[in-house]
Amino acid sequence: MGSRRDCTWILGLPGFRVQMIEGEEGRSDGRVRVRVERQGRRYPCSGCGQRTSRVRSAKERTWDDLPWAAHPVTLVYRQRRVVCRRCGVRTERIEFADAKARVTRRLRQQIGVDCQSMPTSHAAVRHGVSWGKARRAEKAVLAEWDRTRPKRQPRHIGLDEIQRGKGQRFWTVLSDVVHGEVMGLRQDRTEAAAAALLTEELTGRQRAAITAVCTDMHRPYLNAVGAVLRHAEVVFDKFHVLQHASAALDDVRRQEFFRAGAVMREHGRGKRWLLLRRWKTVRGSKRVELQTLFAANRRLFKAYVLREQLDRLWTYKTRPGVLNFVLGWIRALRWQRLPEMERLGDFLFRHIEGIAAYCDHPVRFGVVESINTTIKAVLRRARGMRDEQMLLLKLKWVTAHPIRSARDLARFLSPQGLYSNR
Numbered sequence: 305m306g307s308r309r310d311c312t313w314i315l316g317l318p319g320f321r322v323q324m325i326e327g328e329e330g331r332s333d334g335r336v337r338v339r340v341e342r343q344g345r346r347y348p349c350s351g352c353g354q355r356t357s358r359v360r361s362a363k364e365r366t367w368d369d370l371p372w373a374a375h376p377v378t379l380v381y382r383q384r385r386v387v388c389r390r391c392g393v394r395t396e397r398i399e400f401a402d403a404k405a406r407v408t409r410r411l412r413q414q415i416g417v418d419c420q421s422m423p424t425s426h427a428a429v430r431h432g433v434s435w436g437k438a439r440r441a442e443k444a445v446l447a448e449w450d451r452t453r454p455k456r457q458p459r460h461i462g463l464d465e466i467q468r469g470k471g472q473r474f475w476t477v478l479s480d481v482v483h484g485e486v487m488g489l490r491q492d493r494t495e496a497a498a499a500a501l502l503t504e505e506l507t508g509r510q511r512a513a514i515t516a517v518c519t520d521m522h523r524p525y526l527n528a529v530g531a532v533l534r535h536a537e538v539v540f541d542k543f544h545v546l547q548h549a550s551a552a553l554d555d556v557r558r559q560e561f562f563r564a565g566a567v568m569r570e571h572g573r574g575k576r577w578l579l580l581r582r583w584k585t586v587r588g589s590k591r592v593e594l595q596t597l598f599a600a601n602r603r604l605f606k607a608y609v610l611r612e613q614l615d616r617l618w619t620y621k622t623r624p625g626v627l628n629f630v631l632g633w634i635r636a637l638r639w640q641r642l643p644e645m646e647r648l649g650d651f652l653f654r655h656i657e658g659i660a661a662y663c664d665h666p667v668r669f670g671v672v673e674s675i676n677t678t679i680k681a682v683l684r685r686a687r688g689m690r691d692e693q694m695l696l697l698k699l700k701w702v703t704a705h706p707i708r709s710a711r712d713l714a715r716f717l718s719p720q721g722l723y724s725n726r
């Protein structure tokens with residue numbers, strides 16, 4: 305075995321030196337006990353951090369640490385009880401581990417970071433700890449990261465509902481749609497849930513910085529925004545508006561299918577998904593199929609074109625421009641006998657303010673979409689997750705994506721616990 309000095313260098317815990325190393329001879333993967341001692345004779349108090357040399361007693365403690373090659377490592381240290389001038393009798397502060405933790409901080413970080421890309425059970429086996437230990441480590445890592453990272457002040461936020469599990473279990477998600485991060489989560493989609501999110505998850509400064517809220521036309525959300533964020537404007541999510549348009553187109557299809565008789569039925573069977581797709585995403589032979597369908601039914605064609613035109617709602621720079629477009633769109637419906645599209649026209653007209661608000665607040669709809677996709681992926685993976693706080697932390701981590709370089713990773717795994725700013 306190398307000198308104790310070499311071992312201290314390899315162990316790499318600032319302020320501590322290796323005293324002795326014990327391990328089973330001959331086994332290539334036996335556990336190694338590394339006995340460490342503090343450099344110097346002054347011990348920090350766990351209350352105030354002040355160092356003192358007045359020691360009351362000492363007790364041997366152990367921590368699991370990162371392995372040395374194939375050898376799992378146990379650190380052994382005699383933790384003192386010190387007499388602090390300010391705090392009285394206290395245990396000594398251990399820099400490499402949290403109070404009462406059974407693993408060192410750097411092992412905890414390693415487990416926690418691993419848990420973000422593999423199941424907890426897998427990470428537990430990999431690091432030779434129990435499932436519960438791994439889960440606690442993960443939660444501690446995520447909670448500390450969330451607590452210590454700088455708070456962002458996004459101009460635009462999103463308020464959206466997600467469905468969780470079967471039946472009518474809904475959750476409300478608050479997100480930062482500028483940076484694409486989840487900020488908060490509440491059960492239900494009521495006005496109270498939305499208002500609680502806006503008041504409890506955001507600081508006063510954060511609320512003051514918000515200029516626009518991207519949401520759907522769900523009335524309770526609009527009420528909550530109106531009550532809590534008086535100076536912010538509501539921008540309706542493009543995706544939701546177009547969903548209404550697709551629903552109207554689908555109604556036209558259904559009507560036509562039953563009305564138009566044999567010819568239409570022959571062309572129209574099994575075309576629902578094709579018809580609801582956007583023209584720009586339809587290719588080759590599928591385009592021909594659609595064209596044949598449209599040749600057989602002009603009303604369906606008209607409705608399809610009207611739906612496609614709605615994309616232009618988000619290309620105008622001024623609110624009067626949007627209004628003119630909607631009025632023109634409604635005018636084009638005259639004599640077409642498409643009641644479903646007329647209803648859609650009414651709907652657009654009634655919600656014109658929230659649609660036109662996009663001119664002044666160009667919310668990144670793509671980011672809203674990608675947050676929703678990410679949330680669904682996490683929920684699918686976390687089928688059995690009952691811990692709401694843990695779920696929120698996981699969502700924050702996945703959407704904030706804090707490890708992007710080797711440097712970020714090194715910061716997360718450093719024994720002192722320096723945190724990434726991302």
Ligand SMILES: [Zn+2]
Pocket residue numbers: 349350351352353354388389390391392394
């Ligand atoms: Zn003290």
